[in-house]
């Protein structure tokens with residue numbers, strides 16, 4: 139019987155609004171007790187004085203690139219980056235090569251996770267075959283193979299009839315459709331946000347409307363079908379407003395925002411650095427303020443990294459030819475701790491909620507809490523530790539981060555995934571032979 143005792147940490151458990159000094163006892167991979175002054179003899183005692191102890195973070199939007207682009211990331215390296223960044227669970231997007239639109243690919247990812255992953259890996263199935271937006275994927279087969287949601291991420295579903303049917307089927311399985319909202323005709327050839335900077339830099343713009351018209355359409359379809367809809371990486375003030383009104387109306391909708399859309403603007407692209415090239419694009423200051431306000435007032439439910447690794451030789455091409463995407467698993471937590479909590483825009487409890495229980499609820503997972511009896515997924519954070527982001531220290535195989543050199547607050551001190559200590563003393567990652 140293995141017992142781990144975490145002593146004296148500031149325990150934050152958003153599900154029951156606890157934010158207090160407590161001990162946490164883990165027994166056989168489950169949380170046995172959360173209380174003051176637990177005294178039992180344990181196999182391992184972790185001193186959490188002056189540290190935050192919270193449910194393991196859940197990232198519902200990650201690209202692990204396996205199968206197909208193992209030069210950019212693998213299930214192993216992606217989950218190494220995840221645990222280093224505080225995440226005990228990641229949901230991985232289906233835009234792999236081949237696309238995750240068959241049970242065979244899902245089985246392959248699950249097998250990789252069983253043998254190599256340091257964090258829980260939950261595959262998201264393709265919404266349409268090859269993500270072409272034309273024909274529905276074999277959704278039943280994918281559900282049976284274990285997907286927890288459907289998405290066309292990276293590509294948009296332009297055909298409203300296809301989206302309607304996708305929502306109807308997903309409702310039967312009671313899983314959400316995660317929408318990459320982009321009107322491909324409005325965004326065609328676009329490189330960055332349409333506005334002053336697209337004009338100044340001579341790059342074709344992607345208007346806010348490209349995102350908003352699809353959100354508006356899909357909200358109407360969600361209302362019509364009653365399906366669960368979740369909008370990935372919302373980036374504009376108009377999107378937040380549409381979702382706020384839909385929630386008021388009682389539509390079954392949730393949404394997420396990325397750390398880069400909360401902290402960067404299109405003004406920063408002046409140097410044509412393709413590490414700022416992402417889809418949806420970095421928007422204006424007004425949008426950033428609206429996203430932050432949306433987080434505060436509850437319109438935005440979750441923070442997700444949209445970790446999108448890309449090979450250096452592809453990112454280093456001219457801006458127009460470089461792929462879209464930034465990595466985020468290892469910078470999300472310090473970024474939001476510094477930019478939102480230190481800056482007193484969001485309480486620590488609210489932030490943890492948007493990184494744990496809310497993402498769990500969106501995907502219908504029995505995770506994201508420190509409740510007694512639940513799986514022992516725990517992240518222990520030193521929120522006072524200063525870190526200088528250095529791409530050379532990343533666990534991820536890719537380095538495409540616009541945050542290199544930033545000095546941030548917050549470091550993962552220890553991480554327990556499914557009862558196993560996989561990060562200790564900040565840096566050391568214990569190799570995991572069997573997966574989590």
Ligand code: DOR
Pocket residue numbers: 201233291292293318415416417418446447461462463464
């Ligand atoms: O910037 C992005 N990169 N946005 C997406 O939607 C896809 C992602 C990728 O897969 O690289």
